[in-house]
Amino acid sequence: MTTHDTSRPTDAPASGTAGHRPSPALATGADLQADIIIVGGGLAGLTLACALGTAGVPCIVIDKDAPDDQLLPDFDGRTTAIAYGSGMVLEGAGIWQHLEGQVGPMLDIRVTDQNSPLFLHYDHREVGDQPFGWIIENRHMRRALFRRLTELAGTVTHLAPMAVTGMVRDGGGVLVTLADGRRVAGRLVVGADGKKSFCRDHAGIRQIGWSYQQHAIVCTLQHEIDHGGVAVELFLPAGPFAMLPLAGGHHTSIVWTERSRMVDFYMNLPEPRFQAELQARVGDWLGRVTPVPGRWSWPLGLSHAERYTDTRLALVSESAHGMHPIAGQGLNVGIRDVAALAEVVVDAIRVGLDPGAADVLERYQRWRRFDTVSLLATTDTLTRLFSNDIAPLAHARRLGMAAIDRLPPLQPMKKLLMRHAMGIVGELPRLVRGEAL
Structure with missing residues (x-):
């Protein structure tokens, strides 16, 4: 099994991010450097890398699985419902063009x-x-992501297959140790490593579920x-x-x-x-x-992290939350995390701020928490309401659906529900609105 490693030397320039290097103490002896280190090469993590790379932000993705393995038919037979708003994110990150016909x-x-x-x-x-x-199909989504990463090879480094064995985070930056002994320095680490997140556990962030x-x-x-x-x-x-x-x-x-x-x-x-x-x-x-x-x-099941951030750490997608697929919103919520985090990071860098600073991460957390908690509550309620055969509840469910579908006074509610399904309700990041970062 080969390692897909498009890293550049540690002294290579980071385009557009002058002055945003890790502190000398952490960077000394580092084998690789980038502004953002993304732990996890799933659909959300790679989408974030593509979004940041498209905006010119150097980042490194650490992916435990080899790309060739991830494209095998038996790796993951799942499909993903991509809401309209999430499709706009994929387009803005340069991924959508590689999904034609799929x-x-x-x-x-x-x-x-x-x-x-x-x-x-x-x-x-x-x-x-x-x-x-x-x-x-998830395999087609992965293929499109890998193709986009190849186009961004000068800005995005994809290390795969590779595991993280250690991490240091402090006021000066982040230093991540890889399974092969190399060390990666950055300003912000993003936990996109799923339900059993190393990053979440490293920060001592509890989750309920x-x-x-x-x-x-x-x-x-x-x-x-x-x-x-x-x-x-x-x-x-x-x-x-x-x-x-x-x-x-x-x-x-x-x-x-x-x-x-x-x-x-x-x-x-x-x-x-x-x-x-x-x-x-x-x-x-x-x-x-x-x-x-x-x-x-x-x-x-349902899972929710007590917070989405820690010192120089942000959690996205299933590292922060997991929900029932009853409404098909799982990855869409994660893509909105990605769009919001990419926006606050890019905005900070453009005005000369530290993308891993506490106030930058707090903006991300405030932005995403209400949307996520609302959807967790909605999917949990729907799951409990519909996963049964209790006659009075079944009768009420059916009458409620018919009323929303047909009664004129409820048509505004129906249209709002449809816009929710499209992922275009609430305070939307620029990428979701179809705008560039």
């Missing part, structure tokens, strides 16, 4: 409760001419009838069953929430029985469905 637009969203004839229908034309978002005793079973279906850009969320007693339209019209990603105790049973079903289970849940609107080889499952 994204399936969501033009309609239909939400229904079991076999009820009452449902909630979102039509993108009610709020404009843009789709609600797009469905992208709980398990839903559910798993998500993920697979892809091929089907006879074109999906027409329609995404469906079907609420069943065990949890939501989501059908997400992939590019091309005849493939749909399935995110099937099931009770954890039943996951092994479904994951080990012979292919004909698994196909029958899927057909029964999907119904006949797509015609005959055939599973594409490959099934994956992940445990579902």
